[in-house]
Amino acid sequence: MKFSIDHRDSGSSARAGIITTDHGVIPTPVFMPVGTVGSVKGISQTELKEAIDAKIILGNSYHLFLRPGIKILNRAGGHHKFMSWDRPILTDSGGYQVFSLSNNRKVTEEGYIFRSHIDGSKHIFTPESVVDIQRNIGSDITMALDECTPYPCDYDYAQKSMGLTHRWLERGIKHFATTQPIYDHTQSFFPIVQGSVYTDLRKQSAETISSYDQEGNAIGGLSVGEPEELMYEMCDVVTQILPQDKPRYLMGVGTPANILESIALGVDMFDCVMPTRNGRNGMLFTSNGIINIKNEKWKDDFSAIDETGTSGVGKQYSKAYLRHLINAKEMLGAQIASIHNLSFYMCLMNEAREKIANNTFADWKNRMVPKLKTRL
RNA sequence: GGGGAGAUACCAAAGUGGCCAACUGGGGCAGACUGUAACUCUGCUGGCGUACGCCUUCGUAGGUUCGAAUCCUGCUCUCCCCA
Numbered sequence A: 001m002k003f004s005i006d007h008r009d010s011g012s013s014a015r016a017g018i019i020t021t022d023h024g025v026i027p028t029p030v031f032m033p034v035g036t037v038g039s040v041k042g043i044s045q046t047e048l049k050e051a052i053d054a055k056i057i058l059g060n061s062y063h064l065f066l067r068p069g070i071k072i073l074n075r076a077g078g079h080h081k082f083m084s085w086d087r088p089i090l091t092d093s094g095g096y097q098v099f100s101l102s103n104n105r106k107v108t109e110e111g112y113i114f115r116s117h118i119d120g121s122k123h124i125f126t127p128e129s130v131v132d133i134q135r136n137i138g139s140d141i142t143m144a145l146d147e148c149t150p151y152p153c154d155y156d157y158a159q160k161s162m163g164l165t166h167r168w169l170e171r172g173i174k175h176f177a178t179t180q181p182i183y184d185h186t187q188s189f190f191p192i193v194q195g196s197v198y199t200d201l202r203k204q205s206a207e208t209i210s211s212y213d214q215e216g217n218a219i220g221g222l223s224v225g226e227p228e229e230l231m232y233e234m235c236d237v238v239t240q241i242l243p244q245d246k247p248r249y250l251m252g253v254g255t256p257a258n259i260l261e262s263i264a265l266g267v268d269m270f271d272c273v274m275p276t277r278n279g280r281n282g283m284l285f286t287s288n289g290i291i292n293i294k295n296e297k298w299k300d301d302f303s304a305i306d307e308t309g310t311s312g313v314g315k316q317y318s319k320a321y322l323r324h325l326i327n328a329k330e331m332l333g334a335q336i337a338s339i340h341n342l343s344f345y346m347c348l349m350n351e352a353r354e355k356i357a358n359n360t361f362a363d364w365k366n367r368m369v370p371k372l373k374t375r376l
Numbered sequence B: 001g002g003g004g005a006g007a008u009a010c011c012a013a014a015g016u017g018g019c020c021a022a023c024u025g026g027g028g029c030a031g032a033c034u035g036u037a038a039c040u041c042u043g044c045u046g047g048c049g050u051a052c053g054c055c056u057u058c059g060u061a062g063g064u065u066c067g068a069a070u071c072c073u074g075c076u077c078u079c080c081c082c083a
Helices: A045-050 A061-066 A070-076 A079-083 A095-100 A127-137 A155-177 A199-211 A228-239 A256-264 A274-280 A312-316 A319-327 A331-357 A361-373
Strands: A002-008 A015-021 A024-028 A030-033 A057-060 A089-092 A105-107 A112-115 A122-125 A141-143 A188-190 A217-219 A248-250 A269-272 A283-286 A289-292
Touching (some): A002 A331, A015 A331, A030 A057, A030 A331, A057 A061, A061 A070, A061 A122, A061 A127, A070 A127, A079 A089, A089 A127, A095 A112, A122 A127, A127 A155, A155 A188, A155 A199, A199 A228, A217 A228, A228 A248, A228 A256, A256 A331, A274 A283, A283 A331, A312 A331, A319 A331, A331 A361
Parallel strands (some): A030 A269, A057 A089, A089 A141, A141 A188, A217 A248, A248 A269
Antiparallel strands (some): A002 A015, A015 A024, A105 A112, A112 A122, A283 A289
16 A cells, blocks of 8 residues: 655645555545445445446445454455445444443453344454454555444543554554455555543543554544534644654544534545444435434425536436425435435535635634524 | 214324323424434424413213213214114
């Protein structure tokens, strides 16, 4: 993997660059659609490429480990072949599931022991085993095993948890360095900064993570319920420490406004379930603001979902029609909403890149953010 | 023509003397969702009021009772079975 920065915005810390992987190039800042269990929910690979033009998508080690299982992925020749996706894939290690499936797991020094949410079977993930799993998946970018702390989280726990994440990181890196890719492409390994909402912990974590000099670095444990300002504050602290010449990935973020604010702080990569999940649930992101398409007021609004054409489907279908589909629980409704939202995110990222290249990002961002937050 | 069952809020359907403005679904309305256990979850859904509460409701008209959606009588309507 290679990363080069083409432009730096003069009015903020935003950067525009290119990540080069064996499966293709990824212009940054980039938004990565989430395809947890082997699909970006509701969207075919063809649409993902042609309608949305996703440059890279996510997969999840925990979910793929449970289903279809590592053996199948290995026999398929890796996840790319299995799901017929020839562009880059990034896999999360399963650290987030330690957080979100918290009643079914136990964190120990060795790793985390958990029960499958599918059949209750018992498993253990260690920093080493998640490297092996991601080797078998064959993701272009693999993630370290971390503990994503909840919010609120007291200082003591945050500190201890961060220490564990750092020790896990050291083991993970060692294992990654002493193992080889299974398929014929290279893989990268990203460490993850933790430290909850404590500035000193975040600094310490960012310094520790930076010292390993990996090909990219991630910021985890944010957007877990803390106030937005606190998230930006932590993000700011961390991006000032992480190496300039490596991509920074803010995990799980976020709203369109969150993303623009974070780009301004020097973040290059994002992923979030919001465009797909919230889309399925009737929330649409448009160039004029946020629409809850289920609301009665759209029932006879026959205008396009997004007239400015941030997506093909947004221009093609009317609000009234999409409202009908979603309210009638027709699958197509969820698909249209997901495609539209992802296309909107993609469009926003493309525009952000252009603004960075023109040195007009900061002003543009400040104009866009209130608009993006508007509820229509 | 004879016999039987039933009419409850937008729909379906519980309730069969006081704990009933009325269970539960559905529908409707609104909200939530940030490294996806999520096409999911939460709230509201007679009127007025933030709330304690007050007012009007269980086909309809009367009656019994301290008190009725619940008991009695008339009326109207619906459904089922047999001829």
